[in-house]
Amino acid sequence: MKNDGITNILMAGVGGQGTLLASEILSEVLMQAGYDVKKAEVHGMAQRGGSVVSHVRFGPKVYSAIIPEGGADILFGFELLESYRYLPLLAPQGTVVVNNLRIAPPSVALGRETYPRDIPDKLRQRVADVRLVDGLQLAEQAGDPRTVNTVLLGALSNLLDPSPDQWLAAIKALVPERFQQVNLEAFDLGRAAKA
Amino acid sequence: MQKTVLSGNEAFARAAYEAGVQVASAYPGTPSTEILENIRQYPRIDASWAPNEKVALEVGIGASMGGARTMVTMKHVGVNVAADPLFTFAYTGVRGGLVLVAADDPEMHSSQNEQDSRHYARAAKVPMFDPADSQEALELTRLAFAVSEEFDTPIMLRSTTRISHSKSVVTLGEPCEQLPATGLQRDPAKFVMLPGNARIRHPFVEERLERMAEWACDQPFNRIEIGKGELGIITAGVAYQYAREVFPDASILKLGLVHPLPTRLIREFAERFKTLYVIEELDPFIEEQVRAMGFQVVGKDRVPICGELTPGRLRKAFDLETPEALEVGEQLPARPPNMCPGCPHRGVFYALNRLKAFVTGDIGCYTLGFMPPLSAMDTCICMGASIGNATGLSKVLEADAQQKLVAVIGDSTFLHTGVNGLMDMVYNQSPATVIILDNSTTGMTGRQDHPSSGYTLSGEKTYQVDLEALCRSLGVNSVRTVDPYLMAETQQVISEEMARPETSVVITRRPCVLIKHDVLEKKPPLFVDADQCTACKACLKLGCPAIEWEPGAEGGKGFAKVDRLLCTGCGICEQVCKFGAFGVCNEE
Numbered sequence: 001m002k003n004d005g006i007t008n009i010l011m012a013g014v015g016g017q018g019t020l021l022a023s024e025i026l027s028e029v030l031m032q033a034g035y036d037v038k039k040a041e042v043h044g045m046a047q048r049g050g051s052v053v054s055h056v057r058f059g060p061k062v063y064s065a066i067i068p069e070g071g072a073d074i075l076f077g078f079e080l081l082e083s084y085r086y087l088p089l090l091a092p093q094g095t096v097v098v099n100n101l102r103i104a105p106p107s108v109a110l111g112r113e114t115y116p117r118d119i120p121d122k123l124r125q126r127v128a129d130v131r132l133v134d135g136l137q138l139a140e141q142a143g144d145p146r147t148v149n150t151v152l153l154g155a156l157s158n159l160l161d162p163s164p165d166q167w168l169a170a171i172k173a174l175v176p177e178r179f180q181q182v183n184l185e186a187f188d189l190g191r192a193a194k195a
Numbered sequence: 196m197q198k199t200v201l202s203g204n205e206a207f208a209r210a211a212y213e214a215g216v217q218v219a220s221a222y223p224g225t226p227s228t229e230i231l232e233n234i235r236q237y238p239r240i241d242a243s244w245a246p247n248e249k250v251a252l253e254v255g256i257g258a259s260m261g262g263a264r265t266m267v268t269m270k271h272v273g274v275n276v277a278a279d280p281l282f283t284f285a286y287t288g289v290r291g292g293l294v295l296v297a298a299d300d301p302e303m304h305s306s307q308n309e310q311d312s313r314h315y316a317r318a319a320k321v322p323m324f325d326p327a328d329s330q331e332a333l334e335l336t337r338l339a340f341a342v343s344e345e346f347d348t349p350i351m352l353r354s355t356t357r358i359s360h361s362k363s364v365v366t367l368g369e370p371c372e373q374l375p376a377t378g379l380q381r382d383p384a385k386f387v388m389l390p391g392n393a394r395i396r397h398p399f400v401e402e403r404l405e406r407m408a409e410w411a412c413d414q415p416f417n418r419i420e421i422g423k424g425e426l427g428i429i430t431a432g433v434a435y436q437y438a439r440e441v442f443p444d445a446s447i448l449k450l451g452l453v454h455p456l457p458t459r460l461i462r463e464f465a466e467r468f469k470t471l472y473v474i475e476e477l478d479p480f481i482e483e484q485v486r487a488m489g490f491q492v493v494g495k496d497r498v499p500i501c502g503e504l505t506p507g508r509l510r511k512a513f514d515l516e517t518p519e520a521l522e523v524g525e526q527l528p529a530r531p532p533n534m535c536p537g538c539p540h541r542g543v544f545y546a547l548n549r550l551k552a553f554v555t556g557d558i559g560c561y562t563l564g565f566m567p568p569l570s571a572m573d574t575c576i577c578m579g580a581s582i583g584n585a586t587g588l589s590k591v592l593e594a595d596a597q598q599k600l601v602a603v604i605g606d607s608t609f610l611h612t613g614v615n616g617l618m619d620m621v622y623n624q625s626p627a628t629v630i631i632l633d634n635s636t637t638g639m640t641g642r643q644d645h646p647s648s649g650y651t652l653s654g655e656k657t658y659q660v661d662l663e664a665l666c667r668s669l670g671v672n673s674v675r676t677v678d679p680y681l682m683a684e685t686q687q688v689i690s691e692e693m694a695r696p697e698t699s700v701v702i703t704r705r706p707c708v709l710i711k712h713d714v715l716e717k718k719p720p721l722f723v724d725a726d727q728c729t730a731c732k733a734c735l736k737l738g739c740p741a742i743e744w745e746p747g748a749e750g751g752k753g754f755a756k757v758d759r760l761l762c763t764g765c766g767i768c769e770q771v772c773k774f775g776a777f778g779v780c781n782e783e
Contacts (some may be wrong), residue, residue: 031198036363042356043228049740051530064439071518126521
């Protein structure tokens with residue numbers, strides 16, 4: 001069923017969380033490591049605080065940029081509810097790397113619906129390997145709460161081949177110079193974190 | 196050659212540079228917008244935003260008449276606006292090569308319909324390429340300029356959201372160093388399309404398509420990939436990727452040019468296979484033509500017409516095994532897009548909701564005024580439609596119902612195609628009210644400049660349309676401007692103008708909160724004093740993402756709270772609260 005040698009990473013988050021930059025860095029590092037890479041996402045309407053998804057696929061030769069249901073090797077979540085929402089795309093033996101953060105969608109903010117309880121436990125009931133990352137706490141430790149996306153890339157990097165040096169080169173290539181130092185710090189903290 | 200990761204839109208822009216394009220024009224529209232934004236990085240290309248797609252294409256045609264290679268880009272529905280010049284430009288042909296990129300949006304990620312631009316290529320008798328990834332977007336676009344000049348025709352390039360916004364590895368080419376010479380060249384028989392000249396050009400157009408159909412049979416962009424077994428698939432564009440993945444052993448005829456179709460090549464391919472599938476996104480465009488050639492095919496009887504294709508949907512369409520998927524097992528709260536915290540449109544829709552207006556809507560961020568809790572939009576058709584729709588409704592309503600009619604339209608959309616609607620509303624004396632939501636930018640597509648924003652695509656200062664003077668010059672007697680952050684005044688002015696028995700315009704002026712931050716004063720965030728909060732939930736009716744309801748502990752009352760990181764300090768919640776529960780955080 002699965003294409004030989006293709007790894008699929010599904011990123012899920014909320015518009016405005018910096019998933020786009022993270023997926024750019026991820027694609028760059030994978031290309032530099034010699035893989036064929038494809039990435040699919042949607043701009044426009046989806047950015048306005050809505051649910052945001054990026055599909056990243058890499059291997060010797062990738063055709064479709066879109067990951068089929070049950071086909072993701074890694075579910076890389078920037079927010080708990082959004083990660084849970086896209087669980088059906090994860091392969092049952094897959095891994096979840098998820099930011100331990102809750103952002104209320106409009107209906108919850110209005111008190112009309114409730115935010116699902118205990119999402120980390122629900123993920124663990126369904127998936128053996130769930131890695132919860134305290135992204136905001138580590139980003140603040142790095143010196144800027146906006147580096148959560150880089151902290152999460154650090155945590156993800158433990159599951160992928162490219163070396164820390166290759167990651168640092170990709171961050172340097174895509175992050176504006178004045179934010180590089182804090183992002184490199186954030187990456188290291190994410191990579192070292194016990195998930 | 197240098198390898199890099201590019202989106203389809205970045206690849207279209209790069210192709211324009213490599214092909215020696217000198218002029219590019221567009222109106223922004225998802226998923227096409229980033230093409231012009233990326234072209235901006237090549238200084239030798241004169242790139243500009245036009246007020247609408249028709250003007251963009253007319254600018255492009257002019258540059259082509261002057262001998263320059265030219266690119267014009269738009270979203271699929273933009274082609275409707277540009278269709279008038281397109282159909283006749285197909286007759287005149289080009290001097291400098293012209294490529295029109297039309298970006299379709301299957302699945303309607305950010306669009307109001309799912310139209311298939313390939314029909315335009317056929318109806319306008321213009322050739323169309325349909326790239327399958329960023330590498331092809333680069334190569335086919337570069338080639339298209341040469342083909343445009345060789346066959347004396349404009350060329351359409353079809354993109355889709357999954358081509359424009361997907362990234363893949365691309366090997367760059369060399370930019371051409373010698374740009375074509377430009378200048379005036381009179382050729383009325385070619386460029387003055389009066390009946391006498393056009394009658395001579397039409398047979399040329401038909402013969403051109405026949406020549407191209409034959410030529411296309413031997414071009415590398417229409418290629419056969421030999422597989423195993425008795426299944427043959429004809430496909431094009433992004434659907435090729437899904438077909439290749441789902442049917443790895445099939446033989447595939449992969450079309451790079453979808454109009455005109457290479458009939459001889461299709462016949463050669465089709466005759467070799469017992470079973471023939473046509474796999475394409477949206478309409479049965481290729482399928483119907485292959486059927487008309489006399490071949491039995493499997494196509495839209497299995498492959499969905501509605502929505503985009505994915506490998507998963509294709510597997511289901513052909514009853515192939517799909518992988519086991521995990522289940523969530525509960526209904527999750529949806530997370531639709533929302534107006535940003537501090538959005539200047541929010542207060543206007545709050546007022547329209549309170550005034551129980553019947554709101555004819557338009558295309559932009561403010562279309563989100565449809566969503567609860569604001570729930571203040573009743574129609575949305577296309578760019579500029581709000582005003583004409585209100586005029587039409589007013590013709591069939593009694594006077595008291597006419598007073599409920601309000602058309603809302605953004606500044607960029609008003610200049611796109613709203614001006615003509617307002618002209619008609621005044622001319623034909625409709626008593627409706629038009630609100631121009633002036634946030635000084637084209638918001639939904641990512642903040643592009645336009646003729647009343649004061650800046651060009653390259654960020655230079657330029658002339659600025661005076662919206663008040665424009666409306667007055669059309670004959671509107673009452674044109675009033677308000678700051679939508681002032682809630683009471685905004686509601687008062689809208690209410691007065693709704694009651695006025697003639698056309699009136701209210702301009703609500705306040706820049707988008709996401710506009711370049713140096714022009715906006717930064718305000719401290721607000722907070723809620725939980726003791727003052729009476730749990731009336733009035734502030735929640737604003738639907739601001741920065742305000743969240745905190746349910747009370749067992750039996751206690753709940754209260755509103757403000758997310759300090761999201762709050763922009765716009766203060767409209769403070770004006771809505773009758774109990775003084777909101778306060779401004781002190782600077783720390």
